[in-house]
Every structure is written in C-alpha cells, then in structure tokens.
Amino acid sequence: MRIDAVKAWRTALVVIGVLLLLLGAYVLVDTVKPIKIAGIALWFVLALIVHDGIIALVTFGVAFLLRKAGRTVPIVVLAIVQAGLVVMSILAIIVLPAVYKKSIGTKNPTVLPLDYGPALVLAWVVIVVITALAVVGYVALARRQKNRPSISQD
Amino acid sequence: MAVVLGRLLGIAFLVCFGTGLYSHFLQEPLPWMVFPTRPQTLYQVSQGLHITTGIVCFPLILGKLYVVYPGLFQTPPIKNFVGFLERASIAIFVAASLVQIVTGLLNTYQWYPFPFPFKQTHWALSFVIIGSLAIHIAVKLPVISRYWTRSRSFDAEGNLLLDDEDLPLTRADVAVELAETTREPVGPISRRVDGLTGRLFDWIDSARPRTDSPKQARVSRRGFVATIGVSAAAVVALTAGQSFRVLDGINVFGPRKNFVGPNDLPVNRTARAAQVTDALTDADWQLAVSRGAVVTTYSRADLEAMTLHTVDLPIACVEGWSQMATWRGVRLRDLLDAVGAHPDEDLRLTSLESAGGYRVTEMGHEYAQDDLTLVALEVNGKPLDIDHGFPARMIAPGRPGVLQTKWLSKLEVI
Numbered sequence: 001m002r003i004d005a006v007k008a009w010r011t012a013l014v015v016i017g018v019l020l021l022l023l024g025a026y027v028l029v030d031t032v033k034p035i036k037i038a039g040i041a042l043w044f045v046l047a048l049i050v051h052d053g054i055i056a057l058v059t060f061g062v063a064f065l066l067r068k069a070g071r072t073v074p075i076v077v078l079a080i081v082q083a084g085l086v087v088m089s090i091l092a093i094i095v096l097p098a099v100y101k102k103s104i105g106t107k108n109p110t111v112l113p114l115d116y117g118p119a120l121v122l123a124w125v126v127i128v129v130i131t132a133l134a135v136v137g138y139v140a141l142a143r144r145q146k147n148r149p150s151i152s153q154d
Numbered sequence: 155m156a157v158v159l160g161r162l163l164g165i166a167f168l169v170c171f172g173t174g175l176y177s178h179f180l181q182e183p184l185p186w187m188v189f190p191t192r193p194q195t196l197y198q199v200s201q202g203l204h205i206t207t208g209i210v211c212f213p214l215i216l217g218k219l220y221v222v223y224p225g226l227f228q229t230p231p232i233k234n235f236v237g238f239l240e241r242a243s244i245a246i247f248v249a250a251s252l253v254q255i256v257t258g259l260l261n262t263y264q265w266y267p268f269p270f271p272f273k274q275t276h277w278a279l280s281f282v283i284i285g286s287l288a289i290h291i292a293v294k295l296p297v298i299s300r301y302w303t304r305s306r307s308f309d310a311e312g313n314l315l316l317d318d319e320d321l322p323l324t325r326a327d328v329a330v331e332l333a334e335t336t337r338e339p340v341g342p343i344s345r346r347v348d349g350l351t352g353r354l355f356d357w358i359d360s361a362r363p364r365t366d367s368p369k370q371a372r373v374s375r376r377g378f379v380a381t382i383g384v385s386a387a388a389v390v391a392l393t394a395g396q397s398f399r400v401l402d403g404i405n406v407f408g409p410r411k412n413f414v415g416p417n418d419l420p421v422n423r424t425a426r427a428a429q430v431t432d433a434l435t436d437a438d439w440q441l442a443v444s445r446g447a448v449v450t451t452y453s454r455a456d457l458e459a460m461t462l463h464t465v466d467l468p469i470a471c472v473e474g475w476s477q478m479a480t481w482r483g484v485r486l487r488d489l490l491d492a493v494g495a496h497p498d499e500d501l502r503l504t505s506l507e508s509a510g511g512y513r514v515t516e517m518g519h520e521y522a523q524d525d526l527t528l529v530a531l532e533v534n535g536k537p538l539d540i541d542h543g544f545p546a547r548m549i550a551p552g553r554p555g556v557l558q559t560k561w562l563s564k565l566e567v568i
C-alpha cells in the first residue's frame with residue numbers, strides 16, 4: 001500500500017472511530033444513570049483484572065511449564081497437548097456459568113433445560129481421548145518415518 | 155499471527171454490530187423505516203448469527219489477547235503521550251469487548267448479576283467497541299497491510315519473512331556494535347531480548363540451547379491457529395442448535411433446546427411473570443380492533459368461526475434461540491379490513507400483561523398487511539398454551555419474538 005493511501009485510510013479510520021466513541025458515550029450518558037455507569041466502569045476494571053491478571057497469567061504459566069517440562073518432547077506433541085487443554089478451557093468458560101445459573105434457578109424451566117455439568121465432563125473426556133490418540137498417532141507416524149530410508153525426504 | 159486472528163475477530167465484531175443494529179431498529183424503528191418481510195426466516199438467521207458469532211468471539215478474543223499478551227509488559231510501560239493514549243484506548247477496547255461478550259452470553263440465559271442495565275449498555279458499548287476497533291486498525295495499519303496477504307509475509311517457498319529485528323545478527327551488525335564499544339565480548343554474541351516474556355523464555359532456553367528451527371516455529375504457529383479454529387468450531391457446533399435446526403442433534407450446551415416447553419416450544423416470558431392470570435383469559439376475554447371511532451370486538455369463539463389459515467413461521471428470540479412452528483389463526487389483514495384500515499396504516503398492539511417494556515408495541519404496515527401475519531389461536535396442532543399467549547397472539551414473518559405480542563387485548567390502527 002502506498003504511503004499516502006495508508007495515511008488517508010488512517011485519517012478516515014480515526015475520524016470514524018472517534019465519532020463512534022462519542023456516539024457510544026452519548027448513548028451511555030443519555031440512557032444509563034450515572035451510578036449504573038460507575039457499575040460499567042467497575043466491570044471494565046474487573047474484566048481487565050480477571051483476564052490479564054488471572055486467565056492470561058494461568059495460560060502463560062501452563063505454557064511456560066509445558067515448554068520447560070517438554071524440552072525433550074517433540075514440538076508437535078507439545079502443540080497437540082496444548083491444543084487439547086485450550087479447547088477444554090474454552091468449553092469450560094462458556095459452559096460453567098450455565099451450570100452455576102441452572103443450580104441457582106432460572107426464570108422458567110425452558111431456560112437452561114439441559115444437563116450442562118455432565119455434558120461438560122463428557123466433552124472433556126472426549127477431548128482427552130482425542131488428544132491422546134493424536135499424540136499416539138503422531139509418535140507412531142514419526143517413528144515409522146524415521147525408520148524408513150529417507151528417499152523422499154529433504 | 156496477531157493479524158490473522160485480529161482479522162477474524164474484526165469480521166466477527168462487524169457481523170455482531172450489523173445484526174445488532176438490525177435487531178435494534180426492528181424494535182425501535184426510526185419513523186421512515188420499512189423492513190423486508192421475506193424471507194420469513196430473516197430475523198431467525200440474523201439474530202442466530204448475532205448470538206453464534208458472539209459465542210465464537212470467546213475463543214477468538216482469548217487467542218488474540220494471548221498472542222499480544224507480552225505487549226502488556228513492554229518496558230518502559232509508557233513511552234510518551236501518544237503511547238499513553240494508545241495503551242488507554244487498548245484498555246478500553248479490551249475491557250469493553252470482554253464485558254460485551256460476557257454479559258451477552260449471560261443474557262442468553264436471562265441472568266443479570268451485573269450492576270447496570272443490559273439492553274442500554276449492550277447498545278452503547280457496541281459503538282464504543284466498533285469505534286475503538288477503527289482506531290486500533292488505524293494505529294496498526296502499517297503492520298496489518300504488510301501481513302494481510304500471504305505473498306507479502308511469505309516468500310515463494312512459504313517461509314515467513316520477518317522484521318529486521320527478528321533476523322539473526324549479521325557480521326556487519328556485529329561490526330557496527332563492536333565499533334561503538336571499547337570492551338571485548340567474552341561469550342557468544344546474540345541479540346538483546348526485551349520484555350518479561352522474552353527474558354523468561356530466553357532463560358528456559360538458555361539452560362540447554364534450544365533453537366526453534368523454521369519447521370518448529372511453523373508447527374507452533376499453525377498449531378495455535380488450528381487450536382483456536384477447533385475451539386471456535388466446538389463452541390459453535392455444541393451451542394448453535396438453539397438457533398439452527400441442523401445442529402439441534404448436537405446441541406448439548408445451548409441455553410435453549412428445540413421442542414422443550416409447552417406446545418413443544420421454549421418460552422421466554424411466562425404468563426405468571428407477565429401477571430396474566432386465568433381470570434383475564436377466560437370466556438369473557440375479548441379482542442378489540444379499532445380504527446378511530448370504529449371498534450369491532452371478537453371473542454375467541456368469534457375468531458375461531460372466521461376463515462382460519464395455517465402458516466409455518468419461526469419464533470425467533472432476541473436472545474438467539476429460535477424454532478419453526480406451525481401456527482393456525484385469523485389473518486390479521488382480514489381483521490383490519492373489517493374496520494376499513496388502509497394498506498399504509500400502521501398498527502398499535504396492546505397485551506393483557508400488566509407491565510413490561512413490550513406491553514404496548516407498534517407494527518409497521520408491511521407486516522400488518524402481510525399474508526402470513528396471523529392472530530394465532532393454535533400452535534403445533536393444539537390451542538395456544540397460556541405461556542404462549544392464549545387466548546390469541548400475534549405471529550408475523552421476520553420479527554423478533556418480543557414483538558410477537560402474546561395475550562392480545564387491543565389492536566389499534568394508527
């Protein structure tokens with residue numbers, strides 16, 4: 001992209017962005033009471049603390065430990081194990097609030113009608129099995145390729 | 155990688171914004187607005203897309219934030235005033251996005267444990283988020299335009315082309331650095347690693363040198379993107395059955411399940427919650443249809459004696475769930491013709507419910523005159539359950555569930 005084209009796009013995007021931010025702020029002040037806006041601000045801070053302070057730190061810590069523990073493990077195996085853990089965690093983030101809300105009661109029986117807790121456990125088991133199979137499959141494949149005379153490999 | 159995920163997340167945000175605007179204006183139209191009534195599944199699809207895309211944002215935003223997480227610990231934390239503004243805008247962008255998707259998810263099962271009103275906040279934050287997104291794209295435009303297409307960031311053999319600072323030191327670099335110092339290096343020469351995460355990983359790797367070959371780097375990069383892709387596919391597959399019938403069989407995590415509820419349909423607001431009692435809906439119930447001074451009233455028996463029509467229309471909730479159902483009732487246009495309504499006149503609907511934001515609503519003439527719009531008396535072959543609006547409810551194509559007024563009491567041509 002040419003320099004002046006980049007500059008034009010940037011200017012346009014900043015103008016649109018600032019206008020939308022002002023609109024958002026106006027709608028907020030216009031429709032939400034000040035004390036409730038303070039509630040939103042509080043949740044903003046909580047969101048940053050929960051994400052940056054807890055979720056990201058735990059994720060980073062686990063990645064760190066896996067990398068340290070997995071020095072001798074092939075990187076593909078590490079990647080598969082990490083993938084399994086991430087998918088399990090993301091399902092938990094989506095489903096655990098529903099499990100809790102169902103336990104404290106919903107507005108009517110057709111809201112959250114399913115058995116979310118057992119289904120989550122089952123999903124986790126399925127992911128663990130798939131991850132294990134993927135690791136075993138990869139290791140077997142890698143071993144076979146290693147033992148084979150390397151004609152086709154570069 | 156940040157560009158790859160950022161691009162998907164940006165598209166997801168825009169889909170949510172677009173479908174959100176459509177849903178908002180359906181409920182609070184500007185005076186000149188007229189909406190399409192076909193396809194009948196329009197709102198079912200647009201709102202199903204809104205909620206499903208919102209759920210997909212969870213893996214996308216977490217992946218994107220993980221990739222840029224080291225940036226949080228940049229040293230020094232704030233370089234200058236522009237740097238401060240950039241970091242502050244990122245903080246607002248991230249916080250608003252997280253609050254938006256979390257409260258949005260909780261809203262799908264009608265849970266409001268937060269100290270602010272959902273609807274107004276969701277609406278206002280959508281502008282804050284899209285505005286911050288535009289500014290963020292403006293700031294990052296040089297990086298984005300470089301990595302946008304494969305050909306720019308990869309060479310002909312598919313190797314990643316890196317920034318200058320990512321490349322290994324050349325002899326010339328070393329010569330320049332050595333010329334500026336008076337001391338002789340004692341160990342191997344390497345590039346300085348800045349930032350907390352860089353130092354940490356460097357420390358782990360320094361015990362026994364582990365250099366990621368291009369192949370290994372490619373594995374971890376592709377593995378990460380694939381992981382986010384699998385997570386996104388999993389959350390969609392296991393929840394979107396609440397909006398899209400094809401996935402109903404594997405809907406194990408959706409807040410609603412098709413066919414669960416009275417008349418085989420989920421319920422959003424029960425008669426009890428709306429304070430609609432049996433006494434209000436007994437044999438004395440009447441529906442009043444009026445245009446100016448002309449008023450006609452109908453008992454349920456009167457309506458049952460009219461020409462009844464059967465239509466298949468989805469009930470599609472703002473909270474994302476939807477289900478196709480077979481409705482039977484009087485065509486609304488027949489009732490309006492009886493009081494001499496013009497085809498371009500709108501309608502005001504009043505429900506028996508005693509309170510609530512949707513007790514009195516308006517319906518544009520495009521819906522009021524539509525062949526498929528019914529004052530429904532039956533659903534799925536049985537009389538309406540009281541939780542589905544007995545004695546009579548409105549059902550029109552392409553409208554949000556909250557506007558498909560239950561427990562009708564008055565229809566006024568305006």
